[in-house]
Amino acid sequence: MEPNVVNVEQKEPYKKLIIAVSIAIPLVVAVLFGVKVPGYDLSFLPPIYATINGVTAVLLVSALIAIKNGKRKLHENLMKTNIALSAAFLVMYVLYHMTSDPTSYGGEGALKYIYFFILITHILLSVAVIPLVLFTFVRAWRGDYVRHRALAKITFPIWLYVAVTGVIVYLMISPYYAA
Template structure:
């Protein structure tokens, strides 16, 4: 068993706390409605766009590291993390000021929509610790471990980013 670095030890508690707290806080805030607040109906296309940009930057980051452009890879990944934080803030703000939109499609498209939505939600929870662990492995300069977990993190994060856009496109005709 390899020794854990000081950096990994330092961030381990934060990874655990954030991996539990973020989904719980989002779930609680999702149920909170700010009375009298103007609905922030302009946010869904913005945060869907943020998801799309994140997907593109994730792919660009993988291409950068494969071409040994380490600083570019690092900058792109930090940008993806920042965009994810901005997305989360907008998502929560929207749902605290607006009623949830129901999907109006029927038949097979409804099944497809809910499959994509449910897998998107579940994997958006799973991705939190994976991103944090992957990032901390890089901070600790444990690039062998970073690369190993990044091979798991990348496709899941990419799926969450892309399906965020797909969910928005599928439900956007039903916004009030």
């Protein structure tokens, strides 16, 4: 190897771990969706995790503004908060679905198609954003700011879309939750 060439393992030492985690999370969530734990009423969780999505969206925009204004530490803290919020969302989301019957969307006409388009893109992008967030975070953590910035330009709009559409999905389906 040439002396100035850095191999991929040196640039992305956590690549295998990030890929494993990015595959494991959706698989574990899918398996847990098949597990039903009766006797618990966690029906209070959807508005909480929808709020977490909304807060995440606001903090993502705030983090972008912070870094554009040269406030690196504030940006870092906001992004760490977003990762923690996303983890909290995931735990609550899974717990709710393990303890509650599924809710069907009751809207009709064009709204039904809009709802399902938003829901499907939200789900698919929520899976895709996992490795994007992890690689973006690790690049910043390692001080690889050029590659961090390049990947963040892709990660940010996807993560923001997932956060915002999470709120929209909740608002659209909430009238149909069982009382």
